[in-house]
Amino acid sequence: MKVTPTAIPEVLILEPRVFGDDRGFFFESFNERKFEQLTGVSVHFVQDNHSKSARNVLRGLHYQISQPQGKLVRVSAGSVYDVVVDLRKSSAFFGRWIGLDLSAENQRQLWVPPGFAHGFMVTSDSAEVQYKTTDYWAPELERVILWNDPDIGIEWPLSGVPMLSGKDSKGALLAQSDVFP
Numbered sequence: 693m694k695v696t697p698t699a700i701p702e703v704l705i706l707e708p709r710v711f712g713d714d715r716g717f718f719f720e721s722f723n724e725r726k727f728e729q730l731t732g733v734s735v736h737f738v739q740d741n742h743s744k745s746a747r748n749v750l751r752g753l754h755y756q757i758s759q760p761q762g763k764l765v766r767v768s769a770g771s772v773y774d775v776v777v778d779l780r781k782s783s784a785f786f787g788r789w790i791g792l793d794l795s796a797e798n799q800r801q802l803w804v805p806p807g808f809a810h811g812f813m814v815t816s817d818s819a820e821v822q823y824k825t826t827d828y829w830a831p832e833l834e835r836v837i838l839w840n841d842p843d844i845g846i847e848w849p850l851s852g853v854p855m856l857s858g859k860d861s862k863g864a865l866l867a868q869s870d871v872f873p
């Protein structure tokens with residue numbers, strides 16, 4: 693497995709070793725020992741999530757203001773543009789975003805530490821996103837930041853107006869949102 697820091701050092705790109713043969717492929721989608729050895733991050737995942745979305749669906753930007761979730765995100769079918777926003781006031785990167793393509797083709801995974809908002813936009817006919825979380829979902833603690841907050845300025849690869857849930861279409865601006873110390 694290869695680990696590459698992004699422009700926000702705590703956000704990491706993981707690329708598993710894929711073993712291909714005449715039958716297809718095999719790879720370890722998660723190995724706790726290798727993850728900790730290569731990232732230096734000790735994790736205990738408590739939930740596995742799986743969502744399927746059509747092209748142009750945009751889910752996010754979500755986070756939990758307490759009981760924050762670290763997330764290990766991957767795409768098992770199709771492709772998405774995956775985005776994180778640093779919500780840690782003490783961070784030199786507060787309010788900064790990172791976006792990258794995750795796909796079943798590139799098999800890339802993204803480690804999103806607690807303290808970040810997360811979202812993605814589907815860039816294939818459909819996409820299945822699977823991710824592990826380090827704490828349980830708590831809807832009463834969930835917050836939504838508006839996907840197109842001009843103060844964040846995410847450059848989504850839009851093709852028309854994205855399809856949003858009612859909740860996401862009413863996301864808050866970062867300036868009016870609860871953030872982390």
Ligand SMILES: Cc1cn([C@H]2C[C@H](O)[C@@H](COP(=O)(O)OP(=O)(O)O[C@H]3O[C@H](C)C(=O)[C@H](O)[C@H]3O)O2)c(=O)[nH]c1=O
Pocket residue numbers: 741743751752754810811812829857
């Ligand atoms: C997140 C979650 C949702 N649900 C239920 C609640 C709703 O009835 C249904 C859909 O929930 P929601 O519209 O919040 O799903 P997404 O928009 O995909 O939310 C996710 O989107 C972005 C990309 C994230 O990073 C978050 O992990 C997560 O919030 O699943 C559960 O039962 N458990 C859960 O952990």
